[in-house]
Amino acid sequence: MKIKPIDATPSSTLYEQVADRIRTLISEGTLQDGDRLPSVRKLHQQLSISISTVLEAYRSLEDQGVIEARPQSGYFVKPVHLNPPDEPHQCTLPKQALPVDISLAFRVSETMRDTCNVGLGTAVPGIELLPVDALNRLMGKILRTNPALLHTYSPSNGCEALRHEVAKRLMEAGCSLSPDDLVITNGATEAIHLALRAVTKPGDIVAIESPTYYGFLEILESLHLKALEISTHPKDGISLEQLEIALEQRPIAACLLVSNFSNPLGSCMSDSKKKHLLELLERYDVPLIEDDTYGETFLSGHRPKAIKAFDTTERVLYCASVSKTLSPGLRIGWCAPGRYQMKVQQLKMAMNWTTAIAPQLTVAAFLSTGSYDRHLRHLRRAYQAQLSRMTQAICEYFPCPTRVTRPGGGHVLWLELPNEFDAMALYEKALEHRISVAPGNMFSPSGNYTNCLRLNCGLPWSQTINDAMQTLGSLVKQQLAKKMLGVEERNDGLE
Numbered sequence: 001m002k003i004k005p006i007d008a009t010p011s012s013t014l015y016e017q018v019a020d021r022i023r024t025l026i027s028e029g030t031l032q033d034g035d036r037l038p039s040v041r042k043l044h045q046q047l048s049i050s051i052s053t054v055l056e057a058y059r060s061l062e063d064q065g066v067i068e069a070r071p072q073s074g075y076f077v078k079p080v081h082l083n084p085p086d087e088p089h090q091c092t093l094p095k096q097a098l099p100v101d102i103s104l105a106f107r108v109s110e111t112m113r114d115t116c117n118v119g120l121g122t123a124v125p126g127i128e129l130l131p132v133d134a135l136n137r138l139m140g141k142i143l144r145t146n147p148a149l150l151h152t153y154s155p156s157n158g159c160e161a162l163r164h165e166v167a168k169r170l171m172e173a174g175c176s177l178s179p180d181d182l183v184i185t186n187g188a189t190e191a192i193h194l195a196l197r198a199v200t201k202p203g204d205i206v207a208i209e210s211p212t213y214y215g216f217l218e219i220l221e222s223l224h225l226k227a228l229e230i231s232t233h234p235k236d237g238i239s240l241e242q243l244e245i246a247l248e249q250r251p252i253a254a255c256l257l258v259s260n261f262s263n264p265l266g267s268c269m270s271d272s273k274k275k276h277l278l279e280l281l282e283r284y285d286v287p288l289i290e291d292d293t294y295g296e297t298f299l300s301g302h303r304p305k306a307i308k309a310f311d312t313t314e315r316v317l318y319c320a321s322v323s324k325t326l327s328p329g330l331r332i333g334w335c336a337p338g339r340y341q342m343k344v345q346q347l348k349m350a351m352n353w354t355t356a357i358a359p360q361l362t363v364a365a366f367l368s369t370g371s372y373d374r375h376l377r378h379l380r381r382a383y384q385a386q387l388s389r390m391t392q393a394i395c396e397y398f399p400c401p402t403r404v405t406r407p408g409g410g411h412v413l414w415l416e417l418p419n420e421f422d423a424m425a426l427y428e429k430a431l432e433h434r435i436s437v438a439p440g441n442m443f444s445p446s447g448n449y450t451n452c453l454r455l456n457c458g459l460p461w462s463q464t465i466n467d468a469m470q471t472l473g474s475l476v477k478q479q480l481a482k483k484m485l486g487v488e489e490r491n492d493g494l495e
């Protein structure tokens with residue numbers, strides 16, 4: 001293993017730089033739990049620094065609990081011996097469909113995007129993990145070789161080259177689609193927006209997972225749709241029993257869910273559940289909007305199949321993007337609308353005619369090079385390492401019992417704290433410490449989950465994140481202790 005040479009930067013000492021390098025190798029997954037670190041002598045030779053500097057770096061990492069010394073054997077990445085915390089409960093939900101109010105989500109997501117805060121609120125990958133240089137080089141080459149082409153419109157359903165690459169990749173999700181079955185969009189957000197518009201009218205009811213990605217709520221609100229929350233399990237997703245009861249009781253215009261590694265729960269439906277869901281929707285003749293934005297972020301085994309793979313009646317409007325794997329800023333997503341193809345294409349034209357051509361060609365070029373799979377392997381290792389470090393930090397710093405999800409993909413964790421915990425109060429307090437978190441009630445139109453939090457694990461582990469987690473843990477403990485005291489005081493008063 002080669003460690004990058006040390007720069008002579010005045011802002012940090014030599015030993016801190018060495019410790020940082022090792023921490024990065026661990027957070028990116030190059031060094032994994034139990035792996036042996038380079039010997040002190042080897043690092044001293046490789047980096048041309050003194051033995052005492054290497055030792056100081058290793059000792060500081062040891063103090064932080066990142067590595068451990070084993071007698072006569074050297075230094076090793078400290079395995080995360082977790083007694084994994086319990087997973088959150090499934091929630092009991094209101095039985096009526098509700099209009100959506102996104103004023104809270106809007107206010108909170110504004111502060112979550114503030115780059116001055118430690119970004120544990122938004123679900124974004126760390127920029128260090130994305131192939132920024134390769135994408136910039138490809139875009140530069142496209143700009144040089146095709147300067148005029150970039151200033152023209154692409155067809156409204158998107159560039160053929162990109163649709164071709166996406167259709168090829170979707171074979172791994174079990175889908176047999178031709179490039180003509182796809183419409184390229186501005187991210188998954190636009191794909192979902194178009195899909196919802198194609199199958200609903202204002203006032204309709206849409207069945208959603210609970211908790212659900214708050215971006216869905218923003219779209220539902222903008223289209224004047226009502227949301228019906230369906231209980232969802234952190235492991236295998238939406239409850240088909242609850243969905244069936246809902247379908248029996250009222251007209252539901254569409255079902256909208258994340259099939260693989262949902263946001264925020266990280267749940268992933270089994271193949272048999274995906275088939276049962278389709279059978280159920282077929283019985284009630286309801287279209288499904290499937291968001292598979294996280295499908296390629298599986299942490300072990302194989303890429304899970306899309307529900308679209310089992311769709312024999314063309315009722316699935318499949319949506320996804322490269323925002324969690326390549327670049328959220330290029331805004332490249334797609335929709336495979338099945339029987340609603342013409343409608344979605346027309347809506348896309350009416351909305352903004354087409355998606356900008358330069359990002360489309362850049363993503364097409366990246367997908368065609370074969371570098372994508374190599375990049376994904378690296379990214380998944382990094383997400384896995386980060387999820388496990390964050391879980392470890394929760395075990396260390398948060399009060400017991402804090403329940404935490406164990407997602408098999410994606411890069412977010414969902415935490416459930418005792419009922420008296422107030423996630424909004426923590427959100428406000430954490431902002432004073434320049435830390436952003438996503439309070440649970442953002443993920444529910446009925447304002448459920450006031451005792452829950454979502455944490456982003458997309459950023460490489462660092463001292464800053466460690467400190468932020470420690471601060472959050474103390475703030476949670478302080479808040480709960482105050483509440484306990486308050487209850488005791490009230491009880492005293494009553495007696």
Ligand SMILES: Cc1ncc(COP(=O)(O)O)c(C=O)c1O
Pocket residue numbers: 123186187188189190213215258262263291293320321322323328332333
């Ligand atoms: C489940 C889910 N779908 C869609 C999006 C947004 O995707 P895009 O940036 O491609 O519009 C997100 C972003 O967090 C997400 O979590």
